[in-house]
Amino acid sequence: MSFELETATNPEQLRRLAIDPVSRVEGHGKVTILLDDDNHVHQVRLHIVEFRGFERFIQGRPYWEVPVMVQRLCGICPVSHHLAASKAMDMVLGVKLTPTAEKVRRLMHYGQILQSHALHFFHLSSPDLLFGFGSDMAKRNVVGVIAAAPETATKGVLLRKFGQEVIRMTAGKRVHGTGSVPGGVNKSLSTEDREALRKDIYQMVAWSREAVHMIRALFESNLAEYNAFGRFTAQSMGLVRADGAMDLYHGGLRARDASGKTLFDHFDYGRYWDVIAEEVKPWSYMKFPFFKNQGPDDGWYRVGPLTRVANCDFIPTPLADRERQEFLAYDSGSAAGATLGYHWARMIEMLHAAETIKDLLNDDDIVGTDLMAPLGERQERGVGVIEAPRGTLIHHYRVNENDEVFRANLIVSTTHNNQAMNEAIRQVARQYFDGREVTEGLLNHIEVAIRAFDPCLSCATHALGQMPLEVEIVSRDGTPLDRMMRDARGICSRN
């Protein structure tokens, strides 16, 4: 499959501009832009240049270790992997969770959604949104937000802290929690922890609602740019509940084409391979998933907050559902198709997460004692799918009669969004780079487009994740002409 601007017709005659994210364990992702002598864009690619085989690491391990082990994948969203693996092993054991077990897991999951979305919005994206995509780098960072809007930033810190506390109280500890186990949970919420969380949750709901209004105001203040920035049309996929409601913990797969027409609905994710396949491209280690019946050329899609908010029939908490309706109706629905619409949708989901946590804390099952389900009919294959903060997360295992995992396949959210992120940065390159001299501010436009998806290269590459930048411009004969470096602390230098 090849898309416009994916492959230049005469790459040897072009200058190569590389935005090279590297981590403390060396690079695993970069953006390259091929320009001609007049700075016209001919090729744009988001590459993943390093991959560590986590699936192989799991093979041979007993199935009950997997929900804890998979948290080693990533320090950003370990809870999502913990729960997806637990769900897969539930299927292996043939169990149906007790009400307490399912609700404790849901509480853990919505705590993860809350903290992840708060972190992303207040501390990753809001610097761009508040100060402008090409603004002074000295301001365009987390502490810049705190300096400019201390109250907003403090709320962000406290929202994140609250979500982390929900995780700690349900998973058992901050790192490598063990709360969820195949067949259930190993503890419910204590009465003391329930009261501690209940004391603050109403404030968290109020602040989450303010955050939705904040991103809406940002959209309204610059509607034309927000709507146009990195905009492209795409198909979409995500889980929905049996009645069509948003459900980030469990449901069936729903896919829609770019016009909103349903492609499949309530599809049993236990056979996801009947509808999704993956393609490998020689220039990236990250695979390109696509809808099987459409083929790799036409079958790509996007996942995550934007698609979840747009694809569900309703959100089953009142405040978030009202915001969803306003989001979809705003400017005739334009924001729901914008790349930066991810931020608005993300805040609606954060509000939904806060409301859901409130409801769960007010449900007595959350402190129940019936933690483990009775064993059912044992299966060789287990598939667990969850809507992680960044999108659909698939864990697929096969377990032999000795209880050892002999096959594992993980499709993480960032992988689902691979083609979509490539499309977004190609649009941005067209809009902002074409024919212009490259500056740090312009390069940040590329980062802004990638950040909208909140990619986690730790998950996608199974490597540690930090993304400083290295930018190199090379002449036709391969001579380096210019180089821009941003180190792990974000300090920019040029040589």
Next chain:
Amino acid sequence: MTAPILVFGWGNPGRGDDALGPLFVERIEAMNLPGVECLTDFQLQVEHALDLKERQRVLFVDASVDTATITATRIEASRDTTFTSHAMSPQSVLQTYLDIEKATPPPSWQLAIGAHSFDLGEPLSKLAAHNLDAALAWAVDWLTGK
């Protein structure tokens, strides 16, 4: 009551030498030193600024590829411009404390422990294990005020 000294080590325990921070914390915690609280996490993040409240001294501990042995440095609050929110520097956490608490953060040091291998599921490298012992020896003196 909040312990006057905080030891905060971070890293992913499942990735070779990246476990140095959490392992350091585990060993210090086992010593049961009076007035010392130990915390750990995968990465340093904004909410950790709240863990600095009411402390007299703070020691941040992390694996580092920038030192062959161990390096202890007094650090001050400063703004950095990390590209992602996925991790912050300790200096930036101190700055966050200053900004949200409107108060000077507690005196803080960063202990960098030399590391070089971060492979998934691997144990500590020999070099990292040696450096961990050296770091613990240094820290006991620092924590007990010697």
